[in-house]
Every structure is written in C-alpha cells, then in structure tokens.
Amino acid sequence: MSIIRNFDKKLRSVGLRPTRQRLDICEVLFDRKETFHFTIDDLRKILKTKLHTKISIATIYNTINSFKHKGYIKEISLNSEKTYFDTNVTNHHHFYNETTNELIDFHDSDVEQLKLRKNLPGKKIKSIEVLVKVANK
Amino acid sequence: MSIIRNFDKKLRSVGLRPTRQRLDICEVLFDRKETFHFTIDDLRKILKTKLHTKISIATIYNTINSFKHKGYIKEISLNSEKTYFDTNVTNHHHFYNETTNELIDFHDSDVEQLKLRKNLPGKKIKSIEVLVKVANK
DNA sequence: AAGCACTTTAGAATCGTTCTAATATATTGA
DNA sequence: TCAATATATTAGAACGATTCTAAAGTGCTT
Ligand SMILES: [Mn+2]
Ligand SMILES: [Mn+2]
Ligand SMILES: [Zn+2]
Ligand SMILES: [Zn+2]
Numbered sequence: 001m002s003i004i005r006n007f008d009k010k011l012r013s014v015g016l017r018p019t020r021q022r023l024d025i026c027e028v029l030f031d032r033k034e035t036f037h038f039t040i041d042d043l044r045k046i047l048k049t050k051l052h053t054k055i056s057i058a059t060i061y062n063t064i065n066s067f068k069h070k071g072y073i074k075e076i077s078l079n080s081e082k083t084y085f086d087t088n089v090t091n092h093h094h095f096y097n098e099t100t101n102e103l104i105d106f107h108d109s110d111v112e113q114l115k116l117r118k119n120l121p122g123k124k125i126k127s128i129e130v131l132v133k134v135a136n137k
Numbered sequence: 138m139s140i141i142r143n144f145d146k147k148l149r150s151v152g153l154r155p156t157r158q159r160l161d162i163c164e165v166l167f168d169r170k171e172t173f174h175f176t177i178d179d180l181r182k183i184l185k186t187k188l189h190t191k192i193s194i195a196t197i198y199n200t201i202n203s204f205k206h207k208g209y210i211k212e213i214s215l216n217s218e219k220t221y222f223d224t225n226v227t228n229h230h231h232f233y234n235e236t237t238n239e240l241i242d243f244h245d246s247d248v249e250q251l252k253l254r255k256n257l258p259g260k261k262i263k264s265i266e267v268l269v270k271v272a273n274k
Numbered sequence: 275a276a277g278c279a280c281t282t283t284a285g286a287a288t289c290g291t292t293c294t295a296a297t298a299t300a301t302t303g304a
Numbered sequence: 305t306c307a308a309t310a311t312a313t314t315a316g317a318a319c320g321a322t323t324c325t326a327a328a329g330t331g332c333t334t
Contacts, residue, residue: 017300019312040290056314061291077214077268083290098263110255114267118247126235126270130251131214133263154331156281177321193283198322220321 014070024053025063029073035088037076037103040064078103078131091127099136106132151207161190162200166210172225174213174240177201215240215268228264236273243269 007026008018016022028046029036038046044060047053055063064085067073074089078096084103093106114128144163145155153159165183166173175183181197184190192200201222204210211226215233221240230243251265 017311019299021313057290058292058315059313062313065292075217077216079214080212080217080220083217095257097260106255110253112249112252112254114251115249116247116269117249118243120271122274123234123271124274126272128267128269130265130267132253132265134257134260135263137259137261154280156330158282195284195323196282199282202323 010072014072016066016070020053021055021059022063024051024055025060025067027051029067029087035086035105037084037086039082039084076103091129093130093132095132095134097134097136147209151209153203153207157190158192158196159200161188161192162197162204164188166204166224172223172242174221174223176219176221213240228266230267230269232269232271234271234273 007023007030010026010030011018011022024047025043028043028051029038040060043064044055044057047055047060064073068075068085071089073085073087076084076086076094078084078094086105088105093111095104095106096102097104111130114130116125116128144160144167147163147167148155148159161184162180165180165188166175177194177197180201181192181194184192184197201210205212205222208226210222210224213221213223213231215221215231223242225242230248232241232243233239234241248267251267253262253265
C-alpha cells in the first residue's frame with residue numbers, strides 16, 4: 001500500500017526505523033485530510049479501538065516525542081490541563097470552543113495580517129500565534 | 138499600612154478571610170508596579186527568601202487557586218513545561234523570549250487591531266490573545 | 275469566652291510523564 | 305543467509321506537580 005510506503009520513507013528520511021508501532025501511529029496521525037489535534041490519551045484510545053493495535057504507553061510517548069523532535073508534529077499550548085499535539089506544524093492560529101472542547105485551525109485568510117508596531121532590536125521573531133477562545137451562545 | 142488595609146479589603150470583598158498567608162501572597166503578587174508573571178515555584182522562593190515567611194505548599198496552591206477563581210489572577214498557556222500565572226487579568230498579549238525565558242505583556246497599542254474575517258454564528262468570543270515567541274539574535 | 279466556620283498543614287494519594295533495564299526486532303555485512 | 309550489532313519496545317518503577325485528607329489552628333459572631 002502506498003501510504004505505508006510513504007510512512008516508511010517518511011520515517012527513514014529522518015533516521016527512524018519503520019517499526020510496526022511507528023507505522024500504526026503514523027496511520028492515526030497522518031492518514032487523514034484534516035489537521036489532527038490530539039492528546040496522548042486520544043491517540044491511545046484510537047490505537048486501541050480503531051486500529052486494534054496494542055502499543056505500550058512508554059512507546060506512545062517515545063514515538064510522539066521523536067515525531068515532535070523531527071518536526072512531524074508540534075505541541076500546542078491551550079491550557080494547563082492537557083497537553084495537545086498538532087499535525088499542522090506551520091505557524092497558524094486556533095479557535096478553541098470551550099463549550100464543546102473543539103480545537104480548530106484557522107488560516108491566515110481568516111484574520112487580517114497581524115502587524116506588530118513594536119520594534120524588537122536584537123530579537124528574532126520565532127512565531128506569532130493567535131488563540132481565539134469561543135463558547136456556544 | 139494602607140497596602141495591607143487594601144489587601145484586607147480586597148480579600149474580604151470576595152469572601153476570603155485575610156489570613157497572614159493570604160496577605161503575604163498578596164504582597165508578593167500585587168505590591169508592585171508591573172504585571173507579575175510567575176510559577177508556583179517562583180512564588181514559593183520569593184515568599185521564603187524575600188519575605189522570610191513560611192507557607193505550606195498546599196496553602197500556596199489553595200490560595201493561588203482561590204485567587205484565580207475570584208479573578209485576581211489568571212493562568213496563561215505558554216508551554217506544557219510550566220504553569221504560569223499572571224496578575225494582569227485583562228485580555229492581553231505576550232512576548233515570550235525563548236533565550237531568556239522572559240515573559241512580558243504587550244498592549245493593544247503594540248499591535249494593529251486584530252480583525253477576524255471569519256463569521257462565527259452561534260458563538261461568542263471569550264478572548265483573543267496573541268503569543269509572540271522571540272529569541273535573541 | 276464559646277461555638278462554629280473557615281484555614282492551614284504535613285503527609286498521603288493521584289496522575290501524567292519519563293526512566294530503567296530486560297527483551298525483542300531491525301539492519302549490516304561477512 | 306545469519307550472526308553481530310544497533311535500535312526499539314516494554315512493564316513496571318520512579319518522578320514531580322498538583323490535589324486530597326483529616327487533624328490542628330485561627331478568625332468571626334454573638
Ligand atoms: Mn514534552
Ligand atoms: Mn489548575
Ligand atoms: Zn492546529
Ligand atoms: Zn501578562
């Protein structure tokens with residue numbers, strides 16, 4: 001299957017061996033149209049119930065940390081209750097719905113160009129990200 | 138001293154008894170010109186070394202959680218490593234310097250008015266906050 | 275001052291995450 | 305191909321931040 005092939009290549013390209021565990025996790029994370037926002041527990045449940053695959057919790061953490069270091073996913077800061085990861089590693093903005101706990105990306109086209117008025121001598125901007133919290137009316 | 142009087146009032150006004158522990162914590166948090174961004178551990182160290190006051194860690198957590206619920210401080214989401222609190226409870230933006238770990242507020246005047254292009258039918262906007270990560274050049 | 279409510283406290287418990295070290299699997303190259 | 309070597313997985317222990325428990329202390333009301 002070409003997806004598996006692709007994940008195989010993807011993993012090898014950053015020096016990770018394509019083990020069953022890593023391929024299974026790739027399938028959950030990347031075999032989808034939309035950006036995926038998830039917690040370790042979300043991932044663990046999906047692996048168990050949808051993929052019927054058993055991966056130890058240590059390996060799930062190891063793999064997610066490797067993927068993060070390799071730039072396949074990034075961590076996002078929403079609140080201190082849960083640690084979220086995001087398969088969209090670009091610099092982008094989020095809507096967080098506090099009623100439903102849904103987290104969705106929004107794109108540059110959804111917001112007017114953010115312009116800083118402040119000068120930052122001797123500093124380099126690494127990222128500019130907006131978090132919009134909403135609730136159902 | 139009028140500051141103490143003020144903290145006394147401040148606490149009473151939301152139904153908290155002005156105990157020594159709460160007054161000491163108020164002094165660290167609010168007896169300053171600038172917004173204070175801190176972790177529980179920062180606070181604990183300041184109480185010990187600057188104020189020479191001993192407060193149990195359970196009380197520090199209890200008090201900070203009370204203050205948060207009463208709207209005296211808010212929690213801010215920077216990263217998943219540490220939990221930060223902020224004495225500026227208004228909706229505002231931050232610069233985080235990854236080199237020095239400094240976190241500073243920036244004000245509406247430092248950024249052009251943020252305009253969302255997206256319509257959000259049935260939703261109410263609770264907050265819009267920007268996090269700018271910078272590093273020293 | 276007595277009585278009651280609230281607060282503080284030490285230490286235990288909890289929970290997410292990382293570590294350890296034994297076992298298993300993948301890769302290399304003779 | 306198949307041993308040797310490197311890397312990965314795993315269960316369970318350890319860790320660290322935070323919360324809980326329940327006993328002792330303090331503040332408020334009358
Ligand atoms: Mn991490
Ligand atoms: Mn909290
Ligand atoms: Zn995203
Ligand atoms: Zn702030």
